[in-house]
Amino acid sequence: MASPATATQPSGANSGMAAFTQEWANALTGTSYLPMTQAQLKKLLNRLARQLATALLAEPFDLRAGQRVGTELVAAHIASAEALGRTVEVVQLRLVRDLGLVAEDVTDRLARLLAAVTTGYTRALRDRTLDEQESIRRAAMAQRTEAERALRASEARFRHQATHDALTDLPNRNLFTERLTAVLEAPQRDTDRVGLCFLDLDQFKRVNDLHGHQAGDRVLTEVANRLRQALAGHLVARLGGDAFVILIERTGGTRDVIAVAEAALAAVHEPAAVAGQEVTVRTSIGIVERQVAGASANELMRAADCTLHWAKAAGGGRWTLYDAERDRQELTRQALTAAIPPGLDRGEFYLDYQPLASLRDGRLLGVEALVRWRHPELGVLRPDRFIGLAEETGLIVPLGRWVLAEACRAAGSWSVTGGTPFVSVNLAVRQVHRPGLVDEVRNILRCTGLPPERLQLEITESAMMSPAEEPVRALRCLADLGVRIAIDDFGTGYSNLAYLRDLPVTELKVAGEFVAGLRAQEPQADERIVASLVSLAHALDLTVTAEGVETAGQAERLRAIGCDAGQGWHFGRPEPADRILARLS
Amino acid sequence: MRRPDWAPDDIDIERPSVARMYDYYLGGSHNFAADRAAAQAMVAAVPEAPLMAQANRAFLRRAVHFLADAGVRQFLDIGSGIPTVGNVHEIVQQVAPDSRVVYVDTDPVAVAHSQEILADNDQATVVQEDLRRPDRILGHPELRRLLDLNQPTAVLIVAVLHFVSDDDRPAELLRTLRDALAPGSWLVLSQASDEGRPDSERSDAEAVYRRTGSPLWFRDRSELTTLFDGFELAEPGVVWVPQWRPETPESSVNAEASAFLGGVGRIGG
Numbered sequence: 001m002a003s004p005a006t007a008t009q010p011s012g013a014n015s016g017m018a019a020f021t022q023e024w025a026n027a028l029t030g031t032s033y034l035p036m037t038q039a040q041l042k043k044l045l046n047r048l049a050r051q052l053a054t055a056l057l058a059e060p061f062d063l064r065a066g067q068r069v070g071t072e073l074v075a076a077h078i079a080s081a082e083a084l085g086r087t088v089e090v091v092q093l094r095l096v097r098d099l100g101l102v103a104e105d106v107t108d109r110l111a112r113l114l115a116a117v118t119t120g121y122t123r124a125l126r127d128r129t130l131d132e133q134e135s136i137r138r139a140a141m142a143q144r145t146e147a148e149r150a151l152r153a154s155e156a157r158f159r160h161q162a163t164h165d166a167l168t169d170l171p172n173r174n175l176f177t178e179r180l181t182a183v184l185e186a187p188q189r190d191t192d193r194v195g196l197c198f199l200d201l202d203q204f205k206r207v208n209d210l211h212g213h214q215a216g217d218r219v220l221t222e223v224a225n226r227l228r229q230a231l232a233g234h235l236v237a238r239l240g241g242d243a244f245v246i247l248i249e250r251t252g253g254t255r256d257v258i259a260v261a262e263a264a265l266a267a268v269h270e271p272a273a274v275a276g277q278e279v280t281v282r283t284s285i286g287i288v289e290r291q292v293a294g295a296s297a298n299e300l301m302r303a304a305d306c307t308l309h310w311a312k313a314a315g316g317g318r319w320t321l322y323d324a325e326r327d328r329q330e331l332t333r334q335a336l337t338a339a340i341p342p343g344l345d346r347g348e349f350y351l352d353y354q355p356l357a358s359l360r361d362g363r364l365l366g367v368e369a370l371v372r373w374r375h376p377e378l379g380v381l382r383p384d385r386f387i388g389l390a391e392e393t394g395l396i397v398p399l400g401r402w403v404l405a406e407a408c409r410a411a412g413s414w415s416v417t418g419g420t421p422f423v424s425v426n427l428a429v430r431q432v433h434r435p436g437l438v439d440e441v442r443n444i445l446r447c448t449g450l451p452p453e454r455l456q457l458e459i460t461e462s463a464m465m466s467p468a469e470e471p472v473r474a475l476r477c478l479a480d481l482g483v484r485i486a487i488d489d490f491g492t493g494y495s496n497l498a499y500l501r502d503l504p505v506t507e508l509k510v511a512g513e514f515v516a517g518l519r520a521q522e523p524q525a526d527e528r529i530v531a532s533l534v535s536l537a538h539a540l541d542l543t544v545t546a547e548g549v550e551t552a553g554q555a556e557r558l559r560a561i562g563c564d565a566g567q568g569w570h571f572g573r574p575e576p577a578d579r580i581l582a583r584l585s
Numbered sequence: 586m587r588r589p590d591w592a593p594d595d596i597d598i599e600r601p602s603v604a605r606m607y608d609y610y611l612g613g614s615h616n617f618a619a620d621r622a623a624a625q626a627m628v629a630a631v632p633e634a635p636l637m638a639q640a641n642r643a644f645l646r647r648a649v650h651f652l653a654d655a656g657v658r659q660f661l662d663i664g665s666g667i668p669t670v671g672n673v674h675e676i677v678q679q680v681a682p683d684s685r686v687v688y689v690d691t692d693p694v695a696v697a698h699s700q701e702i703l704a705d706n707d708q709a710t711v712v713q714e715d716l717r718r719p720d721r722i723l724g725h726p727e728l729r730r731l732l733d734l735n736q737p738t739a740v741l742i743v744a745v746l747h748f749v750s751d752d753d754r755p756a757e758l759l760r761t762l763r764d765a766l767a768p769g770s771w772l773v774l775s776q777a778s779d780e781g782r783p784d785s786e787r788s789d790a791e792a793v794y795r796r797t798g799s800p801l802w803f804r805d806r807s808e809l810t811t812l813f814d815g816f817e818l819a820e821p822g823v824v825w826v827p828q829w830r831p832e833t834p835e836s837s838v839n840a841e842a843s844a845f846l847g848g849v850g851r852i853g854g
Binding site: 029030032033035037038039077079080128129130132133135136138139140142143146147 | 598605611612613614615616617635636638639642643646667669670671675693694695696697698700701832833836
């Protein structure tokens with residue numbers, strides 16, 4: 001730089017510089033946040049003041065120095081409109097005077113230098129503003145991108161959580177149903193076939209009971225992993241508890257699904273280590289395989305579930321294939337069972353009676369009450385259609401109570417000169433074993449006015465097979481009341497002679513199948529059996545009624561053997577009591 | 586249904602952010618129209634608002650210098666906001682380059698901005714968390730990565746505690762932080778106070794900040810002093826922030842105009 005020729009900077013300017021710098025610093029205070037100490041600020045301003053002073057006197061006059069000072073101020077964060085205004089003011093008023101600067105055109109130069117400072121400052125401030133704006137926009141954008149990514153991730157997580165089982169991470173029922181529905185609604189549904197394997201661990205409750213729920217959870221996780229591994233390519237879902245399902249798409253037939261079921265069985269049946277012990281887990285599988293066309297998800301799931309129960313009922317540890325006919329029968333049985341209670345309420349049941357006749361003189365001794373069901377849709381049903389169902393479900397108790405009460409009510413109203421017939425009513429095993437049977441019978445007799453000796457209760461041998469004493473006591477009480485006790489179908493069960501000795505039985509009813517053998521011309525084994533039964537019964541002071549007597553010949557032989565009474569078509573089919581009574585009068 | 590912790594926050598730059606308003610007070614341009622509108626409303630209500638922010642920032646600078654001189658090398662700046670000028674890491678890493686700084690803010694944009702600024706600084710990091718969840722701050726893997734809480738650490742809660750209401754139990758929050766700190770650790774606190782200010786001004790300021798979703802909660806000198814429970818207050822105690830170890834006597838003139846009280850305390854031992 002050339003030394004100033006026409007201007008000088010007097011000595012003693014140092015004190016002037018200090019005063020100017022202090023004045024400048026004071027002017028800047030409060031204009032914006034200054035990230036520096038007072039000392040640092042004064043050092044900076046001192047340097048900039050020197051640059052301005054030098055520029056003011058320099059030859060040639062260089063405006064860029066002013067711009068640099070403006071830029072430096074902004075770079076040092078002295079960056080506000082107020083800071084610029086005060087800088088211009090202080091420099092204008094004080095710089096030349098405080099520093100004792102002398103030059104002929106100094107006023108002129110100062111104005112142009114300040115203009116350059118302002119230009120440099122404004123430019124830098126504008127750039128800085130734009131930079132900061134860009135930077136905060138970028139941050140907002142980055143944040144938005146991150147938020148969107150997080151949202152997508154959380155949506156994926158939500159979706160996974162909503163469609164997967166927390167314990168095993170297998171697809172859950174929702175996802176399974178979704179996939180199954182998609183298969184059933186696929187465009188190629190007319191030609192495709194689809195298969196389901198419903199799988200349920202056998203006696204899983206025992207694992208929980210024996211080893212605790214944590215062990216149970218470990219077994220479920222292990223089973224899930226094995227199924228996932230063994231059946232890669234098929235959707236394996238956990239439906240809840242220990243129930244799993246496998247979806248087999250585009251099967252070529254039953255065999256494909258059976259192969260999957262076999263693989264699943266093999267995978268699950270590998271022993272597993274639970275709580276330090278080796279536990280063998282077994283499973284049952286219900287298989288459904290059919291055309292997609294016409295199938296519904298609900299119906300497939302129900303069929304597979306029902307087939308699973310067949311597999312369980314058959315002993316477990318196996319697969320079972322869906323059988324539509326069996327399913328239909330079971331559904332009918334279920335529907336029939338469900339209709340029994342409302343049928344009772346609506347009075348759909350009624351009684352027919354079949355004569356029991358003396359073989360000696362053909363006189364009517366009694367009638368057996370036989371229940372009928374006038375079903376609103378199926379018509380009149382015989383007991384073989386519904387008694388078994390009622391016995392399985394326990395509905396036999398209310399039904400049997402109704403039969404007993406109705407038979408007694410009817411019999412109580414009969415009156416026949418020369419001997420009113422007794423009424424014989426079948427008691428189911430459950431009825432015999434129920435406490436309160438005696439009270440029930442006693443009540444019914446009291447309410448209907450039927451003399452006890454005109455009621456006969458038929459029980460089967462099996463009713464007496466249990467070791468419980470209660471039934472025996474009950475029968476004794478009933479016998480003490482004067483009620484007749486008959487053993488039904490004698491000779492077909494265990495024919496335990498001990499209870500014949502101990503029980504207050506009054507009569508044996510010999511099963512019809514022995515009587516059927518009496519048709520033959522020659523005396524056969526059946527005849528000898530019946531003869532032995534009759535002599536045995538008589539030896540015990542019991543009377544004998546032969547069931548299923550269909551011909552006069554059979555009746556003749558039975559009389560010859562010494563049998564007391566007969567029942568069967570030969571003596572009359574079951575019919576309403578009033579018809580039987582009408583014939584007697 | 587309650588939003589799970591891992592579900593994303595909403596962001597809305599149409600809503601003023603207290604971090605970006607603070608940047609505006611300090612003369613920065615890291616702000617959006619909504620922030621400027623709110624900040625201008627605040628300046629209309631309280632004309633000294635920018636000076637208050639500057640006074641706070643200067644207090645932070647002096648306090649951090651003081652701590653760096655005292656040998657502290659770990660800093661946890663909670664409520665750090667938009668890193669404009671004079672950030673803690675800029676101050677301390679000049680004095681001691683091995684110093685480590687963890688910034689914490691709840692504002693996602695402020696955090697994203699900090700991440701950009703700190704991208705090349707492996708001695709400083711930022712965590713998005715809320716002062717009201719000190720356990721999560723202390724357990725954050727980024728904090729654990731950078732700070733060893735067995736060594737003296739300075740916790741800075743500067744110009745942010747007035748966003749924590751008494752319902753959020755500030756004393757408990759501070760106790761949780763204090764219990765996690767080693768002996769020789771420090772606490773720097775400052776917050777807005779309405780001591781000696783007209784009611785109308787206070788209610789106007791409150792109205793502005795209610796719009797931000799971060800309502801103001803003023804505290805007086807005794808309340809702030811109580812929050813230093815378990816710390817030994819360094820001289821001159823809890824004061825108007827310009828009075829805290831001023832560089833020059835004249836810079837603490839008219840100190841109460843700053844409306845901010847602050848102090849620095851140390852865990853003995």
